[in-house]
Amino acid sequence: MSGNTISNDRPVDRLPGRLPVVAIVGRPNVGKSTLFNRLVGRRQAIVGDRPGVTVDRLEGECLLGARHVVLVDTGGIGEGTHDVMQPAIDSQVEAALEIADIVLFVADGQAGATGVDGLIADKLRRQGIPVLLVVNKAERFCSAVDFYSLGIAEPLPVSAVHGQGIPELIQRLESILPPVVEGQEEEEGEEPLANIAVIGRPNVGKSTLINAWLGRERMVVSAIAGTTRDAIDSTVPYKHGAVRLVDTAGQRKHGRISDVIEFVARVKAVQAFKRADVAVMLLDGGEGIVEQDMRLMQLAQDEGCALLVAVNKLDLLTEQDWKYYAERLHFRMRALSDVQVFRITAKEGKGVKKLLDEAVRAAARNHFRLGTGELNRWLTAAQEAQHPPGTDGAIVRLKYASQTGTNPPSIKIFCNRPTALKTSYRRYLEQSFRKSFNLAGVPVRFSFSSSKNPYVDKKD
DSSP states (O other): OOOOOOOOSOSSOOOSSOOOEEEEEESTTSSHHHHHHHHHTSOOSOOOSSTTOOOSOEEEEEEETTEEEEEEEOOOOOOSOHHHHHHHHHHHHHHHHHHOSEEEEEEETTTOOOHHHHHHHHHHHTSSSOEEEEEESOOSTTTTGGGGGGOSSOOEEOBTTTTBTHHHHHHHHHHHSOOOOOOHHHHTTOOOSEEEEEEOSTTSSHHHHHHHHHTSOOSOOOSSTTOOOSOEEEEEEETTEEEEEEEOOOOOOOSSOTTHHHHHHHHHHHHHHTTOSEEEEEEETTSOOOHHHHHHHHHHHHTTOEEEEEEEOGGGOOHHHHHHHHHHHHHHTGGGTTSOEEEOBGGGTBTHHHHHHHHHHHHHHHTOOOOHHHHHHHHHHHHHHSOOOOSTTOOOOEEEEEEEETTTTEEEEEESOGGGSOHHHHHHHHHHHHHHTTOTTOOOEEEEEOSOOTTTTOOO
């Protein structure tokens, strides 16, 4: 799946509640991607003047008024006879409804209400989900009048290209967003020792693992993929405090659209990462490792979560099967070589306590903070071990470092030529930092600045 997710700007504090999801649906070429770009404030979606430009779904975090939301841009529902298009319409809208708190139904004010618009409206009308009918390309007065016939909502005329009506749309969205729901530990004023997100494809045993940690059947467990319909936070006592567990929702399987499961899993995982210190990637020992698994692992790190990998259902594997599986996993995870891998059987409770202990330790590593003196001694040693190569003969000198945040650890380095620093050396610094301070599985953020050292000539 293509598309990037915009990372949270807050390097220290996680957002306390699940981010609401606003999904954009509609026919091709009605301006969905243009509206997406307008709302997220950047040209993230590819925009064209022909139908079908958006093939994959895109999602990005954006600020609507005072609320952060995940905005989802879906591919257009194609034109054709109603009988032929009905399966595509159902699949497309179902994909959005899997994860959406609010749907923006976008129509073309220049084309007027079409038969396909009517089919989409019929589908949305039967769902218990708020819908805003957005009539785009409504530069002309009364462009939205024709859309009252859809009988789904009051049409909101906008021009995504010119920004007309966008403030009114954002105001309407704000008014119907679900209320902020804080975690149980936040309501009680108690900070958890760790916020742990359990991620993975449907039916790998996420709910079973949560239940094993909780010691009770909090989650509904079924052999049918997708029985968990929303992310549910649970709190489990742990030593001298408590741990918050986030179980990302499962998904229904769709035969009509092949990437729906991955799309929904990705958005659900992003929501969980916003509230987590560490992500436990659960793999099914009875199945092979697929590209979606690797993308979820990388996404966890990109979003600032420490990462652990647990292979579940080992009761289904012989020792020979496990040897082959481990070799394949090691090969696929070669770019994440320091991430710890655990073997568990969640249904029987084998290995789950050790996994929880290590997850709490990984969360603590993600909050790692280093004194300025020790940090700069590391920087000096790292340069002496491997001098930074420059570009076009330029000599790069790393002068000074300071830590700007945690969760994940964020380091700012002052140097003479930040633009000349090669990507390979930046990766070397990240690996050296993790190895030097035992931060296995923790993403480290480095930024480089040519600004003057703020501590030089500073008076006491």
